[in-house]
Amino acid sequence: MEEPRFAEGLGAIAADFEGFLVDQWGVLHDGAAAYPGARECLARLAALGKRVVVLSNSGRRAAPNAALLTEIGFSAADYTAMVSSGEVVWQAFRGRMDPYFAGLGRRCLLFSRHDDRSVVAGLDLELVATAGQADFILVSGSEAPEKTLADYEPFLEDGVRRGLPLVCANADLVRVSPAGLLLGPGSIARRYEELGGRVRWIGKPNPEIYVAALAALGDLPPGRVAAVGDSLDHDIGGGRGAGLATVLVAGGIHHESFAGVTDPGGCARALRSLGAAPEIWPDWVVPSFRW
Numbered sequence: 001m002e003e004p005r006f007a008e009g010l011g012a013i014a015a016d017f018e019g020f021l022v023d024q025w026g027v028l029h030d031g032a033a034a035y036p037g038a039r040e041c042l043a044r045l046a047a048l049g050k051r052v053v054v055l056s057n058s059g060r061r062a063a064p065n066a067a068l069l070t071e072i073g074f075s076a077a078d079y080t081a082m083v084s085s086g087e088v089v090w091q092a093f094r095g096r097m098d099p100y101f102a103g104l105g106r107r108c109l110l111f112s113r114h115d116d117r118s119v120v121a122g123l124d125l126e127l128v129a130t131a132g133q134a135d136f137i138l139v140s141g142s143e144a145p146e147k148t149l150a151d152y153e154p155f156l157e158d159g160v161r162r163g164l165p166l167v168c169a170n171a172d173l174v175r176v177s178p179a180g181l182l183l184g185p186g187s188i189a190r191r192y193e194e195l196g197g198r199v200r201w202i203g204k205p206n207p208e209i210y211v212a213a214l215a216a217l218g219d220l221p222p223g224r225v226a227a228v229g230d231s232l233d234h235d236i237g238g239g240r241g242a243g244l245a246t247v248l249v250a251g252g253i254h255h256e257s258f259a260g261v262t263d264p265g266g267c268a269r270a271l272r273s274l275g276a277a278p279e280i281w282p283d284w285v286v287p288s289f290r291w
Helices: 038-047 062-071 085-095 149-161 185-194 207-217 232-241 264-273
Strands: 019-022 051-056 081-084 107-111 126-128 136-139 165-168 174-177 180-183 198-201 225-229 245-249 284-286
Touching: 019 207, 038 051, 051 062, 051 207, 062 081, 062 085, 081 085, 081 207, 085 207, 107 149, 136 149, 136 185, 149 185, 165 185, 185 198, 207 232, 225 232, 232 245
Parallel strands: 019 051, 019 225, 051 081, 107 126, 107 136, 136 165, 165 198, 225 245, 245 284
Antiparallel strands: 174 180
C-alpha cells in the first residue's frame, strides 16, 4: 500500500479537486465550537469556487444540522449542501420506495438524543415506548453520557426476541463532544447485531449516503471529488468505497495515534498502529481542517 501524502492543510490539496465531501463532528467542530481555522478553510474553498457538501452521519435531518453550523459561526454561503444520514432515512420513510422500508410498519421505538424527533417529524409513524409495542426500532442518537450501552440492553434483547428490524440512522460508533469521545448510536446498532438482530445501516461508509451527497454536488465526476473526515472506518472507508480520493483529518478521533506526525512515513506507522486495513488508508493526511 502506498504511503499517504502529508499536507499541512487543505490549501495544498484544493487545486486537485472541484468538489469536497466534508464531515462535521471531529472535522469542523466538536458539537459546541468550531475548530481553529475550520471556518476560514471552508470560506477559502468557497472563494475558489469549490463545491462542498457537508456530509454527516448525524441522525438528525439536514436542516437542524445546518442550523447548528450557523449557530457556531459557519456561513451557509460557504457550502453547497448539507447531507445527513438522518435526512436520507427520513426521505426513505417518506417515499417507502425501498422494499426494506416499505415493509417496516408504522409503530416505531425511537432512540434519539435529547428526545430529538426530527428524523420522524411529519412522517406517518407512531412512536411507542417499548419493543413490545413496536414494528421496528429506529436509532438516531444516544443519550451518552447519561445512558450507557447497558441501559439500552433490555430494549435490544426484547427487540431481538420479537424479531424486530432495526434502522440505524447514525452509524458512528463513537461521538465527538467537548467532553471527549462518547457512545455513538452505531454502537447500539452493533450490539443489536451481536444479539442476533437485523440492522439496516444508513450513513457512512454505506453507499446510500454517497449517492445523495454526489447528487448534491451536481455533475462532478467522482475523480474530481475528495472525501474529508476523521474516521478511517466511516469517512475514509466510505469515500474509498465510493471511488473518491480521501483526506484524513488526523486531529479527530484518531488524534492519539497521529500525535507528532508530520511526514508520510509517520502517517503509515500511525495507520499500522491502528490496525487499519489497506483499503481504508487515506490518500492524504492533514493535521486539522485548516488552510
